[in-house]
Amino acid sequence: MADDPESERQLQRSITNVVENSSGYLREIEDELAIATPRRSSSSALSRINSLKINDGTEENLYVAVGKDYRNCKSVLIWALRKSRRTKKFVLLHVHRPSQMIRIMGGWFHVSQLTTDQIETYRNQEREKMNKTMKEYMFICEIAKVHSEMLVIEADDLAKALIDAISEHGITRLVMGAASGDNDYTKGLRSPVSKTPCILIKEAPSSCNIWFICKGNLICTREDNNMDANPLPSSSLESPRARTGQSRLQRSRSASQSSSVFEQRESVGKLPDVKSIKRNSVMSVLDAKEREESDPLSSKHDSTMAKTESSSELVQWEEPRPEEDDWNIHLKMVVAQAAKLMKGAKKESQMRSQAERAAYDANQKASALESSIAREIILREEARQSIVDEKSKFENMKIQFQQVLKELEKIENTNSTMKEKITESVDRMKTLETNLSMAETLMKSMQKERDNAIRELEKSSSINSSSKNSSNNFMEFSYEELEQATCRFEKSLKIGEGVFGCIYKGYIRHTKVAIKVLNPESLQNRSDFLQEVGILSRLRHPNLLTLMGVCPESLILVYEFLSNGSLEDRLSCKDGTAPLSWQIRTRISAEICSSLIFLHSNKPSAVIHGDLRPANVLLDVNLVSKLSDFSISRLLIQSAASHYNWSDSKGMFVYVDPEFFSTGELRAHSDVYSFGIILLRLVTGQPALGIVKQVQEALEKGKLQEIVDISAGDWPYKKAHLIATLGLKCCEMKRRNRPDLVRDVLTILEPMKLSTFT
Secondary structure (H helix, E strand, O other), X not given: OOOOHHHHHHHHHHHHHHXXXXXXXXXXXXXXXXXXXXXXXXXHHHHHHHOOOXXXXXXXXXXXXXXOOHHHHHHHHHHHHHHOOOOXXXXXXXXXXXXXXXXXXXXXXXXXXXXXXXXXXXXXXXXXXXXXXXXXXXXXXXXXXXXXXXXXXXXOOHHHHHHHHHHHHOOOEEEEEOOOOHHHOOOOOOOOOOHHXXXXXXXXXXXXXXXXXXXXXXXXXXXXXXXXXXXXXXXXXXXXXXXXXXXXXXXXXXXXXXXXXXHHHHHOOOOOOHHHHHHHHHHHHHHHHHHHHHOOOOHHHHHHHHHHHOOHHHOOOOOOOOOOOOHHHHHHHHHHHHHHXXXXXXXXXXXXXXXXXXXXXXXXXXXXXXHHHHHHHHHHHHHHHXXXXXXXXXXXXXXXXXXXXXXXXXXXXXXXXXXXXXXXXHHHHHHHHHHHHHHHHHHHHHHHHHHHHHHHHHHHHHHHHHHXXXXXXXXXXXXXXXXXXXXXXXXXXXXXXXXXXXXXXXXXXXXXXXXXXXXXXXXXXXXXXXXXXXXXXXXXXXXXXXXXXXXXXXXXEEEEOOOXXXXXXXXXXXXXXXXXXHHHHHHHHHHHHHHHHHHHOOOOOEEEOOOOOHHHEEEOOOOOEEEOOOOOOEEEOOOOOOOOOOOOOOOOHHHOOHHHHHHOOOOHHHHHHHHHHHHHHHHHOOOOOOHHHHHHHHHHHOOHHHHOOHHHOOOXXXXXXXXXXXXXXXXXXXXXHOOOHHHHHHHHHHHXXXXXXX
């Protein structure tokens, strides 16, 4: 250790600190000695109080109340040691008050806000600090060579704890401070200024004598009622000569000790070597022993002084004699304290690195703890926010549940209304069945008239018809070729069946086609077949089904094949097909309108479809719509005075113009009525029966959104409303009230289609 320069410097600094602490301690003792020195005063009462000693006639225990402030309370213990020499045992009484406010992480918290472990940890730290302070008091008693004990009471109320201790332990003699600190002492102080001493004067048991001390001075006493108040000191019983000799001796010793104190203070400024301190201490003790052997009478006092000035490690306390001065105790305490500090200085250099390492580890742990606390705070905030979100979701679900309950109530309320509507529908069905029977009777009568007209027409124009048919733009197939394309008309290849015949799927010349075999019974002669072929061969439009060829000998038509079936199949999602979106439905409505305008504007004669319904609207691979089945189409000769009357409409009666049942006439406005029903079905997805009344009521009540087909997606309300309104206008009962397709319908549907796909 001595070979290391750094360790040597640390040891020198430690010794310097020890000497400086010893110097400060000497100054404190000097101040206390100055206070303890009897002063001349004009007041006889003050002189009597300062010279008062505790009555030592009895050898019972003396209790000294000490506090946690060692600097202020040690003067009380020193006064008791100085004034009571024959007491066998001193009991150091201390009341420990646990703190209610605890400092953690730079802040103060009440014990009610902390955990049990945190409180217990802080309480243990307080007890360790209290035990350290009590050891300082016990060290003073050890230097004075008196027997001492500790009595520690843990309580919140200091005065009550002291009163209870006096009663419980039978305390008859108690020394305690008169003020909270030595700074409260004034020259004319005659009574306690602290709250606790004032309470003890009034409420302590009368059997206890209490001496109140402040800054080494007796302020007042509280005597037992059975004893004489303020007993005089033992020195007052001595003779005047003895007192005079003792005073003279006291003054001489005070002067010599004061000079030694000043010598020690002057030596503080220079840093002595440890070896020289020990050597000088030993030499002074040896010199004192030699003087004692040569002059036993005169060396008694010198040996005491030599021992006092020697090294703190060799200091031995002399049994105090009655004539020894009071400040001698203080000087011995200083020397012993200096020895204790010098021993600790030797270990300080070794402990310094350990302390620094421990401080560094503690700092790291504190940083980790702060980080952990910060993360915990973040997690708690996230948990709190999660709870708030979950609560908000629960409230939303509660609101939705209440809305569902309201909807259920509405459904229950409308149940009776639906029953009434069903009853009305049944009545309407009966009416329609009656009208249908009447229409069938009318159709039979009209069919007879038609047959007669056809016979006459065949006679006059059979040659012209044959020549025209031969010039049509289509291919002719043999029956054997068509039979081979359909595997002899296998039933598994049948894809449809109607009033006029069946439809098969087949392959002709590596091309997939639809082959329609007409029922020979549906035509009384070949004129119907030739008329349909003639019409279809002349019509070419993107939204009309293309006729590819014909087999005249067997009444068979060959059309292009469309893979996505009919519009009826897609509206009903047949075979699990996906529903059409509202954009596709908007486009289909415009395409059907365009194809109808093309048919109605055909020259020289308009073409009336007559059987327009979703089953006759086919969809190709790109879901482009094409009209098919012109089996009941007829040429309408445009004239101002005449038109054809036909009764052979074979479409579903729901799509048929209502005026047809009363007049038997098919006009262009008949196709407009059927087109209106298709528009309403595209918007709602509902069956055709009763759809006109259902949509009309929804528009009147402003509840169109409730009947819109949600499988088509999120319909824009404005577009759905426009299409539904057009459908209702097209379904007017009277033909003259129905809109014109070019002027009133296509001008709305075509821009809507363009805006949807741009």
